[in-house]
Amino acid sequence: MTLKDSLIANNSIALQAEASDWQAAVKLGTDLLEKAGVVDSRYYGAILEGTAKFGPYYLLAPGLAMPHGRPEEGVLKNGFALVTLKEPVVFGDEDNDPIDILITLAAVDQESHNVGGITQVVNLFEDEDNFDRLRAATTVDEVIALIDKAEADAQAA
């Protein structure tokens, strides 16, 4: 499932959302996935436990987090949620804080995780202006248009 199709099918985009801390920010994404039947209630707790154990291992770039747990930690099917925050939160990683874009990933196996999900996320941010475009987006249509353009650019490259 592509990033775009997943976000549309699961209705899992929240823009300019509010979160008081990083835990609340992660929960916004996992709640969207739980509501869509992509993960069960264990997933959020698993991500918090993983973070306590390993640190915030899923901060991909300044401003951008991709919270996720392991397939066996409550993943029911592959899916993404995309959350942007009105005010950024801090995860405790000086290289990437503060974070205001979260793409929560759920993958049923390592293969889907490695190949399917991440390439599309990387493509979306290949154009660095897309960080700010995404932060500014207020409608789902704007987000989908950004993803469409990024995929088209990736295919043309």
Place this chain on the structure above:
Amino acid sequence: MQTAQVTIVNDNGLHTRPGQKFVKACKQFECEITVQKGEKTVSGKSLMKLMGAGICKDDTIQIHANGVDEAEAITYLTRFVAELEG
């Protein structure tokens, strides 16, 4: 510039948890560090770019280092990848 060729031994390759450790290791060095898999070359200091390269177990990669501490970087990172777990 110095280059080393290494084979990925850990189960998850250079993805999230181990990938992040590798990026942190690269950031200790001042020199420019890139990782090459096949025709694709990405910065070793960006987890996002590194994950975009899709480096998995048993892949052979080249690590390139260019700058003042390139020799130390290559020695350290070659060993780091060989001993990576997770």
